[in-house]
Amino acid sequence: MSDNKNIGPRPTDWCKWNSNNPFCVWRSLRSEAAIATFPVLFALAGVLLASDRSEVRAEAYRVVDQIDIDTVPSWFPVGFCLLTHGDQQYVAYYNAQHQLIVARRALNQRNWDKAELPTKVGWDSHNYVTMAMDSAGDLHLAGNMHVVPLIYFRAKAPGNHDPEEVPFSDRFERLSMTGEDEQRCTYPRFLFDADGRLLFMYRNGSSGNGRRFVNSYDARSKTWTRFLDTPMFDGENERNAYPQGPNRGPDGFFHMVWVWRDTPDCATNHHLSYARSRDLKHWENAAGQAVPLPFRLAQREVFVDPVPPGGGIINGCERLTFDAANRPVIAYHKSDANGHMQIYVARFDEDRWQVRAVTDWDKPISFGGGGAMPFIGIRLSALSLWEGELFTLGYRHRDYGSGRIVLDQSTLQPVDRKLDTPAELPRELGRPTMDFPGIEVKTASDVGTAPGADTKYLLRWETLEANRDRPRQPPLPPASTLRLVELRRVEP
Numbered sequence: 001m002s003d004n005k006n007i008g009p010r011p012t013d014w015c016k017w018n019s020n021n022p023f024c025v026w027r028s029l030r031s032e033a034a035i036a037t038f039p040v041l042f043a044l045a046g047v048l049l050a051s052d053r054s055e056v057r058a059e060a061y062r063v064v065d066q067i068d069i070d071t072v073p074s075w076f077p078v079g080f081c082l083l084t085h086g087d088q089q090y091v092a093y094y095n096a097q098h099q100l101i102v103a104r105r106a107l108n109q110r111n112w113d114k115a116e117l118p119t120k121v122g123w124d125s126h127n128y129v130t131m132a133m134d135s136a137g138d139l140h141l142a143g144n145m146h147v148v149p150l151i152y153f154r155a156k157a158p159g160n161h162d163p164e165e166v167p168f169s170d171r172f173e174r175l176s177m178t179g180e181d182e183q184r185c186t187y188p189r190f191l192f193d194a195d196g197r198l199l200f201m202y203r204n205g206s207s208g209n210g211r212r213f214v215n216s217y218d219a220r221s222k223t224w225t226r227f228l229d230t231p232m233f234d235g236e237n238e239r240n241a242y243p244q245g246p247n248r249g250p251d252g253f254f255h256m257v258w259v260w261r262d263t264p265d266c267a268t269n270h271h272l273s274y275a276r277s278r279d280l281k282h283w284e285n286a287a288g289q290a291v292p293l294p295f296r297l298a299q300r301e302v303f304v305d306p307v308p309p310g311g312g313i314i315n316g317c318e319r320l321t322f323d324a325a326n327r328p329v330i331a332y333h334k335s336d337a338n339g340h341m342q343i344y345v346a347r348f349d350e351d352r353w354q355v356r357a358v359t360d361w362d363k364p365i366s367f368g369g370g371g372a373m374p375f376i377g378i379r380l381s382a383l384s385l386w387e388g389e390l391f392t393l394g395y396r397h398r399d400y401g402s403g404r405i406v407l408d409q410s411t412l413q414p415v416d417r418k419l420d421t422p423a424e425l426p427r428e429l430g431r432p433t434m435d436f437p438g439i440e441v442k443t444a445s446d447v448g449t450a451p452g453a454d455t456k457y458l459l460r461w462e463t464l465e466a467n468r469d470r471p472r473q474p475p476l477p478p479a480s481t482l483r484l485v486e487l488r489r490v491e492p
Contacts, residue, residue, distance in 0.1 A: 060422040061456065061487040063429070067110050069103055069459075071096040071479035074434065075472050077372075077442055077463040078121060079128025080482070083139075084448035084457055089484070091459065092129040092141055094121045096479035100129065100144060102155070104168055107451065115169040119144045119151055124469040125372035131447065132190030134198045136219040141172075142188035146469075147206050150182040154222075177215050177224035186210075191246070193280050194254075199227055203240065207370070208263040210240030211294070214280070228281060234294035238262065241295065242269070242315035246280060251326040254280055257304070257318045260297055267368035268309040272318065272332060272346075273302040274353075286328065286348035304346050304353045307334050312341055314367065314376065319383035319393065323347065323409055331358075331383045331393050341365040341378055343395060343405070345412050356412050363399045371468030385409065386421055422490070429460055429485065436477035438464045454489040 069091055072080075080093040084107075091103045091112075098120045103112040121127045121144050129143030139155040155171040176182060181204040189201045198217040203210045211234050216227035233241035245256035253276040262268040275291055277283045283291045285301045295302065307313045312335030319331040329347045336342045340362055346355045365377035381394035391407040406417050425443070432439045444459040462480040464472070 058420070058422045059426050059490060060424055061426060062490055063426055063485060064488045065486040066460075067105075067484045067486075069093070069112060069482045069484060070101065070114075072461050072482045073098065074436075074439065074461070074463045074477045074480035076123050076125055077440075077466055078125050079130075080444045080459055080461070081129050081131045081141075081143075082444050082446045082448075082457060082459050082484070083131045083133065084446050084450050085133045085137075087451075089448075089457070090131060090139060091482075091484065092131050092143065093459075093482055094129075098122070102131075102139075102141065102172070113168040115155075115172055117141075117153060117172055118174070122469075123467070123471045125466045126186060126469065130188055130190060132192075132198060133448070134217060134219045135196065136222075138219070138222070140190060140198070140200075140217075142190070142200070142202075145185045145188060145202075147184045147186055150176060150185045150202075152177060152188075178226060180226075181211070181213055184210075193227075194248075194252075194278065199280070200224070201232065205235065205240060206264070207261060208235075208239060208268070209237055210235050212241060212243065228293060231294040233258070234296055235260070236296060239297060244316070244318050244320065246277065249276075249326070249328075250322055253278060255320060255328060257320050257330055258295075259307075259313055259315050259318070261315060262309055264370035265368050266314055266370065266373060267366075269307075269313050269315050270309045270311060271297065271306050272304045272313060272330070273299075274304050274328065274330065274348075275302050276328075286353070287351055304330060305332075305334070305344070305355050311335055312365070314373075317378075317380055319380050321383045321385055321391070323385060323391075324388045329383065329391065329412075331380055333378050333380065335364065338362075339364045343380065343393070345391075345393075345407065347412060354412075358393075358405055358407060358412070358414050361397070361400065363397075365398060369468065371470065372466040374465045374467065382424075386419060390415070390417060390419070392419065392421065425458075425487075432462050434462050434477055434480065436464075439477060440465060456487050458485050458487070459483070460485050 072093055083090045087107050089105050089107060093101055095101050100117040100119045102115045105112045124146050126146040127144045131141045133139055141153045144151050153172045153174050184204050186203045191199050193199055200215045203212050205211055211231040213231050214227040215224045217224050239260045239262045241258045241260055243256050243258035246254035249255045255276050257274050259269045260271050275283045275285055285291055289301055291299055291302055313332060317332050321329050323329055327347055331345050333341055333343050342357045343359045344355055344357050346353045367376040377398035379396045383393045386392055389409050391409055393405045396402045406415050408415050430441050432441055439462050442461055442463055446457045450456050461482045
């Protein structure tokens with residue numbers, strides 16, 4: 001299964017940490033729409049979970065505008081990226097011919113300038129694209145990588161040249177970064193440290209044998225150097241780590257959770273772990289004990305739950321948020337002693353991680369194999385704190401359907417409460433418009449900053465689910481329309 005690639009959320013937006021797409025967030029709305037709209041009051045034998053008895057919820061945002069961008073593949077999912085910066089907006093995506101495109105518009109215009117970059121995606125759902133803007137106003141883009149040489153572009157800022165002399169389509173140049181460990185790259189991520197410095201994290205190696213590196217960008221000299229003296233993660237030629245984060249939390253720390261994997265087989269994920277840092281260079285465990293880099297499997301002090309290989313945890317299933325005292329809380333799934341799949345919640349308390357099962361299901365869910373995985377039978381969505389009192393956790397289960405578990409914030413025990421929390425997105429966005437079996441809605445959140453606190457933007461398109469990175473045979477659905485959606489907060 002591919003990493004759940006997400007771009008770092010804003011510090012107050014913990015519920016979106018692990019929506020399906022590392023760093024430009026892309027996700028399926030089919031199951032999330034069910035979580036948002038179905039009352040959850042299960043009376044199923046073997047199910048012990050709290051119910052959210054709320055009816056169809058009000059919506060936090062309404063659609064105020066939609067602008068077509070291009071047609072894109074609907075026959076396999078791959079992550080796209082949206083970046084709003086000042087009065088400009090950028091979209092990176094693959095068009096229906098699989099060509100990497102960057103589109104740009106001014107916020108007061110509806111037409112897009114487009115640049116075609118010299119790289120095409122195949123059928124690999126790992127090959128998402130991501131972007132960032134540096135302090136000088138230059139655009140950085142990386143993507144279309146799954147164990148291949150680094151694919152990275154930089155575009156000169158509009159203010160650096162006369163737009164009539166240098167068209168937008170000619171501003172991009174493909175570059176290397178440090179020139180070291182850039183031959184087998186996957187999972188690019190741009191992020192910013194506590195001082196606002198642009199960083200780039202990526203894996204060099206492969207699933208089951210990889211290291212994660214972090215580079216630092218100097219906007220004055222326009223050069224990349226190593227941010228760390230060592231890799232951030234070192235699989236020691238026997239495994240590789242799948243981190244979620246690092247992302248900055250409400251306590252000022254950068255937080256990160258991860259699992260290790262021994263082989264390309266996703267069933268070999270194991271050992272849920274956690275660490276935090278003030279500066280992304282000096283790390284510690286949840287107890288405040290210093291942990292040297294690189295992270296390695298032998299560092300037991302960072303273990304949250306030492307789930308063994310084959311124990312039912314998968315990379316990307318982790319959901320991290322914080323309680324009212326800013327203690328980290330992690331939700332994930334694994335198999336219990338009877339081999340039945342359960343949802344667990346862990347919180348660091350009394351000098352150790354307290355782990356609790358919050359379901360009592362009596363069904364096993366087995367999974368395995370390589371490539372980008374389709375739905376394996378269980379999926380967790382947002383874990384979030386509601387009014388400082390309750391946690392809510394959405395899920396989709398092969399046998400028990402979709403629901404939302406409500407947990408007491410102080411005890412992490414399931415409770416039966418009716419919550420009138422508004423749906424994050426309008427339900428109309430989650431309804432596919434294409435009439436083809438298996439089509440789902442995908443969205444990508446804005447990695448930039450929208451003008452005005454009540455406005456936000458996202459991308460929307462429709463595709464089939466992942467197919468282990470393999471081509472599908474006809475018949476295939478028609479190409480999907482990629483749209484920019486402008487949302488406005490609904491007054492309470």
